[in-house]
Amino acid sequence: MNIRSSLLLFSPLLLPISVLADTVVYTDAGHPPANITPDTQVVFLDGPTQLLAQWFGELPDDPQQAAGRATALMQSPQWAQRQQQLAASWRGVIRAHALGVGQYPAVVFDDREVVYGTADVAKANALRARGGVR
Numbered sequence: 001m002n003i004r005s006s007l008l009l010f011s012p013l014l015l016p017i018s019v020l021a022d023t024v025v026y027t028d029a030g031h032p033p034a035n036i037t038p039d040t041q042v043v044f045l046d047g048p049t050q051l052l053a054q055w056f057g058e059l060p061d062d063p064q065q066a067a068g069r070a071t072a073l074m075q076s077p078q079w080a081q082r083q084q085q086l087a088a089s090w091r092g093v094i095r096a097h098a099l100g101v102g103q104y105p106a107v108v109f110d111d112r113e114v115v116y117g118t119a120d121v122a123k124a125n126a127l128r129a130r131g132g133v134r
Helices: 003-014 047-056 063-074 079-099 121-129
Strands: 023-027 040-044 106-109 113-116
Touching: 023 079, 040 047, 040 079, 047 063, 047 079, 106 121, 113 121
Parallel strands: 023 040
Antiparallel strands: 023 106, 106 113
């Protein structure tokens, strides 16, 4: 076995478990998920924006004051953890884009079937059973 085939064979092991989830709900804060199971992943597509708003809040109009406040936050001991949170949030958004999720809310099954218009996993499963997937 050469290196390329070894990488291909083991590449799923290098991915975060969340990428391999069977059911993923892609939504936003305005469409909360419902009837999720422990193995269902939820990706808030507005997650990065929500995190930044939560952390930075309303910055002052004065550029120097705003920069000072932002710098202080980014030099805080919690910043490394916040960076990881933000990166994880962006990975979900990027995954939705890579899968071609064109609108939300959407429930994606096995990275192949999608039910648009709901963040309710039970409802999406019922529509899926009736053939209402793309």
